[in-house]
Structures are given as C-alpha cells and as structure tokens.
Amino acid sequence: MLSWEYPPRVIGGISPHIYFLSKHLVQQDVKVYVVTCDFPGAPAHEVIDGVEVYRIDSYKNPSPDFATWVYLMNMNMQKETAVLTRKIADKVDVFHAHDWLVANAGIGLKHVFRKPLLVTMHSTEMGRRDGLHTTTEKMIHETEAWLTYEAWKVICCSDYMVGHVRYVYGLPIDKLVMVPNGVNIHNYDGDYDRDAFRRKFALPEEKIVLYVGRLVYEKGIHVLINAVPKILNKVNAKFIIVGSGYMKEQLLNIVRSMGLEHKVLFEGFMDEATLLRLQQAADVAVVPSLFEPFGIVALEAMAAQSPIVVSDTGGLSEIVEHDVTGVKVYPNNPDSLAWGITKVLQDDGFANFIRQNAYRRVQEKYDWEKIAIQTKRIYEGVLGEYSKSFWA
C-alpha cells in the first residue's frame, strides 16, 4: 500500500482512509505493508493494528517546487519499497497506490517486480482546479492519466467519481470499480457533558452550525459565509468553521464587513478529540462543496448523529437521500443553503428523523469491515486474471 500520508501525518482524507482500510484488510487475513512519508517523531518502522508501516525520508532532496518534490519523493519511496519487497522475498501480490502523489513509485514497482498495480483515485486535478489552467496542473493531470493507464483496476469511492474518472482519462468502464469510503462509528463512543462542552463554543440559546473542511474554493465555504445573514434572520445560531486554507483572510474580511464576528468562529485546525465532540454537539453539519469526489465529512457527521445539509453534487448526492438521511441544496447557491439549514434548525422533529435515518444508513453501507471485504475481493479478482497472464 503506497500513500503519501498515514497517521500521524494527516494532510487530507487519504490518511484516515489508508489507516482504516489497512487495519480492516489485516482482519480479513491480508498482510498489509504501508509505505508512506515520514513525520516528526514517528518511527521509520512500526506495526499498527497488525499493519506493517514503513516511513521513508521524504525530504532528502532539495526541491524547487511541490510537484518536483513529489517526483523526487517517489524516487525515494520506490527505492525503499524495492528494498522492503526484496527483504520479504518478493512475496508481494499487488501494489496498491493512492492518487498521483505516489504514481511513479507504483508504476515503477509494477514493472520491475512484474506484479499488478491497483490505484484508488481519491480526487482528480481536473476536479480540484475546476479545469486545467497551468503547466503544473496539466502535468499532474497527465501523470494521473498515466497512473490509471498502468493500473489493473481503478477504484473510486462513489458512482460519481467512477463517471468523472472515466470521462477525464477516457478509461474503459470494466477497468473501474466503486468501493465507498468508510467511517468508524466507534469514534463517537463514550459519554461527555454536552451542555458544558457546548458552552465553550456557543450561548445556550444559540444553535450550532458546523463546517469542517479546508478553506478553499472547491469546498464552497464562501457560499456558507454568504448564507449566514439569511439564516440569522430566522434562527439564532453560532457558526463554527474548523479547518484552514488560502481563503481564510478573505473570508474573515467578509465576516468582519458584515459585522458578524461574534456569530462566526474560525477555529483553524482542531485536535481530533475536540472535533469528534463538536461533531456530536452540532445542531447541523454543513457540507457546501462545489466539487466533492466523496464527502467523508458528511459521513462523519452522520456517524456522529448530527443532522446534515449538503450541496447536491458529486459523492454527496449519493450519500444523502433528500429529506430522509439529510437535506440536499443547490450547489453554489446561498439562498438554497440558507433554506436547508433553517429548515433543520427550526424543526426538531425533522432533524431527529434525518439524524436517526442517517445513522442507520452509515451502519448498513459505510462500514469498514464490509469495505475491506470488497477490496480483498478486488485483489483476488485481479490475481486470478494475473495468474493467467504471461507475467505470472
């Protein structure tokens, strides 16, 4: 398993994905080695929940820019993985790469060991940037296309992503397979004093509206900020924004100019324990994304038993059944978003109804054990095909 992030290195959603997927694959009797980038204080090798984790020195080479760093890191990752593979007597059945960030390493290892390569495409450059505008973006896009070309199977986390990835790289449909992302409902186990916890963030009479995500354009946080006054016209609420990103200053200025600094709290990056509680304490969790391959944060809110309002786009459209497990609103539309949030905040009966349905849906469909079983089945299918190829 190749990934540029694994806990405690957490940059985005890939890190927890690899953590849970690996752990549950081990429970399905798959031997998993994760090769990932280093992190201050984390050992170069350790066993976590039965998963062999190897962290490489990823800042060995001076790099002029991020993309070049990625390729140089891949050079090192590929070498270290080759050493590891030889150490375990070439007993690797498949290499599983996650996103273009480990493309070169995955492709090189496939050819030198002649083993099948699988890739999970968590996102695409085309989707992240809403088109390809710069040379760097085109280069990354072509690297992604190359990776999906070399892969035996391409795994996507939603039907939306299957369609998107197929269109973006022109892949044959039988190469693509959908396995949803999972969520761990036991993250939210344990008792806590809800009222005392709430008081740290909001007055007792204020409802809590929670946003968790990077403060970047594609996440649609600006749509939520624009919806704030419309919501406050009808409901007394506190908006808590967790996460950071390049739009932070701009968003702060808008809030300041609206005179709503006392209603909108920018919390920045938050420690996990507090965040888990906050997700439980929220009266509504909002995911206003413009582009969302999957929408793990919506799933987390469902597991935390918080009602959700999401924009009707990408993976979110599939996760949420409108008026049953949550509320879907028009993407990039502050009026629609304000309507959805107000609806949940004003009607406790409705909020409870979608909260309970959503929790049940998470248990049925987004359970890591089921996802690991599906993934193992894909490995076995690929190995079956591989065993009949001239590489075997």
Add this chain to the structure above:
Amino acid sequence: MRIIIFSWEYPPRVVGQLSGYVSVLSTELVNNKVEVNVVTYDDSLRGLATEPSGVKTFRVNNPVKTHIGVLTWVLTLNQEVERAAANFYYDAKKQIDLIDVFDWHFVPAAVTLKNAIGVPFVFSVESLEDHRSPNASTSYNLAIKSIEWLAFFEAEKIVVKSEWMKDEVTRIYNVPSDKICVITPDGESWIPDMLQIYSSAAGGRKLEA
C-alpha cells in the same frame, strides 16, 4: 556477459558528445562478445530494435508530455526506463550482469533496479552539474546534485575519463578514490579496461557471454 546501458542520448538522437561515445562503446563491447542492450530516449522513435552493430536498443518516450522543467521530465521518464530494462531482464531469464548508467538522468531507474532485482550498476560520468552550471546553488541544481550523489553512493564502480574528473568527483562528492576508475576512451586498453571494470562491478563474473 550481458549488460544494459542507460543513456539519455543515442544515435540518431544527438544532444552532446555522449551519444557518439555510447554508440562506439556499445559497438566495441558487442565485438568483444558482450551482449549489449541500450535503453535510451527518443522524441519519435520508440520500442525495441536491433542496430546494424548488433546492439539491442529500446527507445522510450515520456508518458507525461507537459512538464515544468527538465527535472520533472526526467523523473517521469525513469519509470519507462525501468519498464524497458525490466523487459530485457525478464526476456533474458533474469540473467543481466550489470547496468552502466551515463550521467544523472536515469540514475533513479538504476537505483531501483539494483535494489529490486539485485543487478549492480556502474556510474559513468560524462559531466557534473557543478561544471554544467557553475555556482549551481538553486534548489533545482541542488536536486540534480542530490541525484548525482545518489549515483555515487549506490554505484559499485564509477567510471571517469580523466584524472581531473576523478579529482573533481572526489572533491565535490567525497567519494573514496578507490571506487573511481579512470579509463582513456581512445587508448589501446580502452575495452579491456572497461571489461575489467564491468567484471569487477558484477562480482567477478565471466567477461564473455
């Protein structure tokens, strides 16, 4: 003996003097009963060919066409070099004695192959980043230098063409001087010297195929 040569230029592609040198060397090696496979890059030619000299070539293209610089171009090309080399390796029933890699471009591939399939490599120095870009101190230059360093570190033997270059390699990269071999390309003992170096780098394997 069966070897693979990595060079980013080989006729008809000529960037500098390396192309002609690798061509003459590979031909001479074939005449001395060494089986020579060359993995190289070309803008339009691609795939497997047998040259009139008897040298087998595999020309690769870059799967990623758009690049922000030579460095990213080289780094994505390396996986194609690995693929070509792996094809030679598996087609030869895993009997490849050595890789000879010229300059820094395909060093990442040589390092991976050494660690993945246990084929040692010789690093042949045509030129160094410090000489190509004097006062090379931008992170771009330093990245290339870090790849050169990797080559010196991982190579079994280093081949240079002059005593001056040997001194430079020792001075800039602190390479132990007994790891560096000076060969004179136009001298009479050129090919015997090369075969000696190859044999020693390949763990004393037989010189002839």
